[in-house]
Amino acid sequence: MNYQDGKDIFIFIEQRENHIQEVSLELIGEAKKIAKTRAFEMKVVGIVIGYDTDQLVQEVVEHGVDKVIVIDQSHFAAYDTLNYTDALEQIINTYHPEILLVGGTVIGRDLAPRLSARVHTGLTADATHLAFDETDKHSSLLYVTRPAFGGNLMATILCSEHKPQMSTIRPGVFDKPERETANEASVIAFNEHFTNDASVEILERVEKHIDMVAIEDANVIVSAGRGVKHCLPLIKSLAHKMGGEVGASRALIDEGFVKKPHQVGQTGKNVKPATYIACGISGAIQHTAGMEKSETIIAINTDEHAPIFNVADLGIVADAKAVLSELNARLKQL
Amino acid sequence: MNTIVLVKQVPDTTEMNIDKETGTLIRKGVPTIINPDDLAGVEAALTLKETYGGSVTAISMGPSQTEGMLEELYARGVDECFLVSDRAYAGSDTWATSNILSTAIKSLEYDLVIAGRQAIDGDTAQVGPQIAEFLGIPQVSYVEAIDKIDDDKIFLTKAYETYSQKLSCHLPCLITTLSEMNEPRYMHAKHIFNIDKKSVKHISNEDLKLDETEVGLKGSPTKVHKTAVKSVQKKTIKLKLSPEEAAQKIIDTIQGKEGARQ
Numbered sequence: 001m002n003y004q005d006g007k008d009i010f011i012f013i014e015q016r017e018n019h020i021q022e023v024s025l026e027l028i029g030e031a032k033k034i035a036k037t038r039a040f041e042m043k044v045v046g047i048v049i050g051y052d053t054d055q056l057v058q059e060v061v062e063h064g065v066d067k068v069i070v071i072d073q074s075h076f077a078a079y080d081t082l083n084y085t086d087a088l089e090q091i092i093n094t095y096h097p098e099i100l101l102v103g104g105t106v107i108g109r110d111l112a113p114r115l116s117a118r119v120h121t122g123l124t125a126d127a128t129h130l131a132f133d134e135t136d137k138h139s140s141l142l143y144v145t146r147p148a149f150g151g152n153l154m155a156t157i158l159c160s161e162h163k164p165q166m167s168t169i170r171p172g173v174f175d176k177p178e179r180e181t182a183n184e185a186s187v188i189a190f191n192e193h194f195t196n197d198a199s200v201e202i203l204e205r206v207e208k209h210i211d212m213v214a215i216e217d218a219n220v221i222v223s224a225g226r227g228v229k230h231c232l233p234l235i236k237s238l239a240h241k242m243g244g245e246v247g248a249s250r251a252l253i254d255e256g257f258v259k260k261p262h263q264v265g266q267t268g269k270n271v272k273p274a275t276y277i278a279c280g281i282s283g284a285i286q287h288t289a290g291m292e293k294s295e296t297i298i299a300i301n302t303d304e305h306a307p308i309f310n311v312a313d314l315g316i317v318a319d320a321k322a323v324l325s326e327l328n329a330r331l332k333q334l
Numbered sequence: 335m336n337t338i339v340l341v342k343q344v345p346d347t348t349e350m351n352i353d354k355e356t357g358t359l360i361r362k363g364v365p366t367i368i369n370p371d372d373l374a375g376v377e378a379a380l381t382l383k384e385t386y387g388g389s390v391t392a393i394s395m396g397p398s399q400t401e402g403m404l405e406e407l408y409a410r411g412v413d414e415c416f417l418v419s420d421r422a423y424a425g426s427d428t429w430a431t432s433n434i435l436s437t438a439i440k441s442l443e444y445d446l447v448i449a450g451r452q453a454i455d456g457d458t459a460q461v462g463p464q465i466a467e468f469l470g471i472p473q474v475s476y477v478e479a480i481d482k483i484d485d486d487k488i489f490l491t492k493a494y495e496t497y498s499q500k501l502s503c504h505l506p507c508l509i510t511t512l513s514e515m516n517e518p519r520y521m522h523a524k525h526i527f528n529i530d531k532k533s534v535k536h537i538s539n540e541d542l543k544l545d546e547t548e549v550g551l552k553g554s555p556t557k558v559h560k561t562a563v564k565s566v567q568k569k570t571i572k573l574k575l576s577p578e579e580a581a582q583k584i585i586d587t588i589q590g591k592e593g594a595r596q
Contacts, residue, residue: 081463081473081474082472085467105495106493106495109459109475110463111463112460113459113460113462113463113464114464114466114467114473116464116555117429117432117464117468118467120555121429122555122556123429124556125428125456125457125459125460126457126458143559148455149455152347152563153561153562154561154562154563155558156558156559156560156561156562157556157557157558157559158557160557161555197472199472199504199507200474200501200502200503200504201501202499202500202501203499203500203501204500205498205500206491206497208496208497208498242588296587298588304572309570309572311570313571313587314571315570315573316572316575316580317573317574317575318577319577322577323580323581325577327581329581330581
């Protein structure tokens, strides 16, 4: 699609059972940040689609948007690909967003490509960095950076001739803005008539009985790589003593030493704990992509040229097993 | 049950290295594999054929070397393979790729289209849903199990981040499959002997007749501005220490930080 008048950043606010997904709020914060770098007024607009959405709209307003566009109809209560695509298509045709950001969740990555094909625009997948042209403050061309080739490469993608410039954004990359009850925004009800497509019928939700750990929320992560795969009890014990969680590189997940929910990195989770201790992890981009934002990174590795040392605050060239034993012993004494 | 399965040949990204001098990926000598999520799609399609009858057709877009991969699919039991290949298609982004592949699919008969969830080189997960839109059929992505087919409906289990969902979808539709959903079968001697009799069918832009403004680099809404090997330079204190010294240093670092916070 192509139009001239778009200049605002729209964010699809993803809700499930009337709970807003964190990534949507993270996007509000980042959109506001980049909008401020422009020499013209660029509004941040939240799109809320659902049923009985008053609370959601309020939450979006309090996280700092300038405007909210709301579709509140019963058949939008739960996500449906075709119905949500129709809704967003009409919003795009009506309001001409310059940019449309969607959280890179299972739902976001189902919806955004379908919509981009529908409105004929470019879509960048699973981005981790957004920026405008620093030299031209009147430009609204978005530089979207994303990992590719299993995290081996960072690619910056542009969509200069089609609108909206669309991107899905990886969850956990940007900071969620503070919630301020004093924030105000205009709220627009977009209650057009939408047909209800019933091709897909949701039958039931099935809980997964997997080891549910939320390493994203941990204050301390002690993380294991190939170099320590035979001393995981030491890792677990240290993590426990420090009140933290166990993380792991992809190698240990692939080899079955540690379960998937513990995986840090490109194909695992993004974490930013206060302290991240990387033990026997070489530090491929695949891994560092998911932990480099940690406050303090301590790396222990026998190979002094291991790339993990490039992202560490403190690098210790030593046998991780010996250091872990020593740490475990000393922490017992504390 | 006629199924079309989309397959991509990809470099094995776990084998990939970076040229530290130039900061680019060394692709030379990196083995190519069938994209894992796509291979799960092939397996799912073959299983459907065994259960419900019908045929399995594989389609790939790529350079002529892709033919070898498609021959391998014959050996796995796929009935017909098409390679969509044209110089004009080089540089296509996901929109252009989906445009090309959906045009090729439109000339075939199908009840179900299966695409892998995402390819390990691009990791976009976009081509499946975009093709579904171009074909005007419903889609279900992130499928972890095909439960059954009943009349004109397919029953599926879809994976979410922390839970799953059982759902049904009217046929024809498109689904995207996760590599975890099954164990791909081996090539079978019976089929390997058949490869000679079956050749990969080629589709080019002479067949599809797409305008050059809607394929390849020119027809791609997104453009790669630049690529870079990620460099993170931090001021690292790197020390060679004995285990005792190291443990003390780590404790000091953590406690020092806590001290600074208070």
